[in-house]
Structure formats: structure tokens, C-alpha cells
Amino acid sequence: MSVSVFGAGAFGTALAISLAQNGPVTLWARDVSPLENKRQSPRLPGITLPDQISITGDLEQALENDTLLFSIPMQNLSGFLSRINSDLEGKALVACCKGVDLRSGLGPVGILSETKPKAQAAILTGPSFAADIAKGLPTALTLACTDDAIGKEIQHQLSTPSLRLYRSTDTVGAELGGALKNVMAIACGAAMGAGLGDSARAALMTRGFAEMTRFAASREARPETMAGLSGLGDLALTCTSDLSRNYQLGLALGRKEAFDPSITVEGAATAQAMDRIAIDTGLSLPICHAVAALTQGRVTVDDVMTQLLSRPLKEE
Numbered sequence: 001m002s003v004s005v006f007g008a009g010a011f012g013t014a015l016a017i018s019l020a021q022n023g024p025v026t027l028w029a030r031d032v033s034p035l036e037n038k039r040q041s042p043r044l045p046g047i048t049l050p051d052q053i054s055i056t057g058d059l060e061q062a063l064e065n066d067t068l069l070f071s072i073p074m075q076n077l078s079g080f081l082s083r084i085n086s087d088l089e090g091k092a093l094v095a096c097c098k099g100v101d102l103r104s105g106l107g108p109v110g111i112l113s114e115t116k117p118k119a120q121a122a123i124l125t126g127p128s129f130a131a132d133i134a135k136g137l138p139t140a141l142t143l144a145c146t147d148d149a150i151g152k153e154i155q156h157q158l159s160t161p162s163l164r165l166y167r168s169t170d171t172v173g174a175e176l177g178g179a180l181k182n183v184m185a186i187a188c189g190a191a192m193g194a195g196l197g198d199s200a201r202a203a204l205m206t207r208g209f210a211e212m213t214r215f216a217a218s219r220e221a222r223p224e225t226m227a228g229l230s231g232l233g234d235l236a237l238t239c240t241s242d243l244s245r246n247y248q249l250g251l252a253l254g255r256k257e258a259f260d261p262s263i264t265v266e267g268a269a270t271a272q273a274m275d276r277i278a279i280d281t282g283l284s285l286p287i288c289h290a291v292a293a294l295t296q297g298r299v300t301v302d303d304v305m306t307q308l309l310s311r312p313l314k315e316e
């Protein structure tokens with residue numbers, strides 16, 4: 001089966017580099033010139049693309065392959081898919097992005113399924129920094145697809161000597177884990193940036209995980225998915241590493257420093273999307289609510305901590 005990756009940012013390029021160990025890969029980019037000139041992505045400087053990767057800006061050509069990976073930021077995924085006229089029947093569409101779409105409240109699998117119902121949607125998600133994947137460092141991810149036979153094919157096709165994929169049929173749980181852990185990483189970064197300490201971060205990670213699990217249960221996701229790579233695994237990575245952009249945004253907010261708005265930070269829009277869902281459904285999602293207010297500049301870290309700590313005492 002042949003593979004195309006759409007989106008030549010850090011993650012799309014890293015995946016293409018890893019997959020090139022298995023055979024030819026097509027990498028579609030909005031702007032091919034930096035890739036063609038230097039055989040490097042500006043988002044992954046210093047890492048040269050292997051010859052197995054063909055770069056193209058021609059959407060139709062890239063769509064000819066059987067398995068299509070979408071590494072486009074979440075808030076742009078729906079708009080990008082609307083540019084594709086074909087129904088992509090018979091193809092496997094693998095979401096490689098994390099978040100909840102602000103307009104629809106859907107995750108990436110939901111967007112793929114709604115836009116291209118004749119194709120098979122799946123998601124590749126879990127703890128992985130693009131630079132680690134591109135360097136061939138060992139990484140384990142979740143590949144979730146509701147059709148287990150197709151999931152098995154994709155799992156084998158996308159596993160490489162350094163990228164180990166675990167399979168699941170719980171696409172809802174997998175997409176929620178990846179989306180929500182970014183919100184929690186902003187909260188943890190903010191706590192650390194404001195000097196609140198490691199104990200506060202541990203509390204936020206744990207209560208954040210409880211919030212993720214509670215919301216996932218309301219969507220009938222499986223608890224073990226939340227406890228796996230796509231949930232707890234990615235939460236642990238993103239809430240504790242300075243390499244995470246979501247955590248970096250949190251640090252900047254906690255330190256009252258500016259943050260470059262061109263950097264892809266999925267958790268900010270996702271917090272807003274989750275806050276809307278919480279209002280609509282009556283579910284309690286206090287950390288999502290706090291991060292939505294914080295990233296929109298409506299409150300300070302001090303306000304957020306006062307709000308969170310003054311909530312009524314409850315059972316764990």
C-alpha cells in the first residue's frame with residue numbers, strides 16, 4: 001500500500017522520514033520551495049529528507065496513494081479537506097493531529113468521517129515529539145480505527161523499526177486523549193511558570209487526567225484508552241517536557257511573558273471548544289474552563305488558582 005502525508009510541518013515531515021524506512025512516501029506541502037531547495041522542513045531544521053520521500057504541491061497527485069495521513073493543525077483540517085473534491089472511497093484516512101474543532105466540536109476522526117464518509121477514518125496519536133521521530137529515537141503510538149481489520153493493515157504499514165504502533169478500535173478515546181492532554185499541558189506550564197511548584201503540577205496532572213477520563217466516559221470512550229499511550233502517556237510527556245509547545249505557552253502565561261503566535265499550540269482553541277461543550281452539556285470541566293479563560297486573557301494565573309482551590313471540597 002502506498003502512503004502520502006499531507007502537511008510538511010514538524011510532525012508530518014517527521015512521520016514521512018520514519019515511514020521512508022519502509023518504502024516510498026509522498027509528502028504534500030502547501031509551500032514546497034524550502035523543502036525542494038534544501039531537502040529540509042523549516043519546522044525541523046538540520047534534518048535532511050531521505051531520497052525515498054517525494055515532495056509535491058500537487059494535491060491530486062498526492063491523493064492517488066491508498067493511505068493518506070493528515071498532519072494539518074486541527075483548526076485548519078476541515079477547511080483543508082473541503083478543498084478535496086473526491087469522496088476518497090476505499091482509502092484509509094489517518095488523522096495525525098490533536099484537538100477539538102471550534103466550529104463543530106468534533107475531533108479529527110469526527111471531521112474525517114463527516115467530510116469523507118466513504119473512506120475509512122483512523123487516528124495516529126500518542127507521546128511523540130517530531131524531532132525524536134525524525135531522529136529515529138524509539139517511539140510508541142496508538143493507531144485507532146473502528147474497523148479492526150483495516151486498523152491491522154494500517155498498523156503494519158505505518159510501523160517502522162523505531163516507531164511501534166499499538167492498535168485500538170476506540171477512535172473516540174484516542175482522539176480525546178490527544179486533544180485534552182494539550183489543555184492540561186498549558187495548565188501545568190502556567191503553574192510552573194508562576195512558580196507554584198512540582199506539587200501543584202502533579203495535582204493538575206492528576207485532576208486533569210480525572211477530567212479527561214470523566215469527559216471520555218460521557219462520550220462512551222473506554223477507560224483503558226485514556227490510561228494508554230494516547231491519554232496518560234501523552235499527558236505525562238506534554239505536562240513535563242520543556243519541548244512541548246503547549247507547555248511552553250503555559251510557561252509564558254505563568255511568567256507573564258509574550259509568546260510567538262505563529263507557533264502551533266493546539267490546546268488553546270481546544271480549551272475554548274471544550275468550554276463550550278461543558279456549557280452545552282452541563283459537564284464539569286474546571287481545568288478546561290480555566291485554560292480557556294487564561295489563554296483568552298480574561299483571567300490571570302493567580303485568579304485561576306484561587307478559583308480552582310476555592311471550589312467545594314469533594315471526594316476523589
Ligand SMILES: NC(=O)C1=CN([C@@H]2O[C@H](COP(=O)(O)OP(=O)(O)OC[C@H]3O[C@@H](n4cnc5c(N)ncnc54)[C@H](O)[C@@H]3O)[C@@H](O)[C@H]2O)C=CC1
Pocket residue numbers: 007008009010011012030031043071072073074076079080096097098099128129130131263264266
Ligand atoms: N510537532 C510535534 O512534535 C507533534 C505534533 N503533533 C500534531 O501534529 C499536528 C501538526 O503539528 P506540527 O506539524 O507540529 O505543526 P507545524 O506548525 O510544525 O506545521 C503545520 C503544517 O501545517 C501546514 N498547514 C497549516 N494550515 C494549513 C492549511 N490550511 N492547509 C494546508 N496546510 C496547512 C503548515 O504549512 C505547516 O507545514 C498538530 O495537531 C500537532 O498537535 C502530534 C505529535 C507530535
Ligand SMILES: O=C(CO)COP(=O)(O)O
Pocket residue numbers: 098126127128129182185234237238243244245246247264265266
Ligand atoms: O503532541 C505532542 C507530543 O506528543 C507535541 O506536543 P506539543 O504540540 O505541545 O509540542
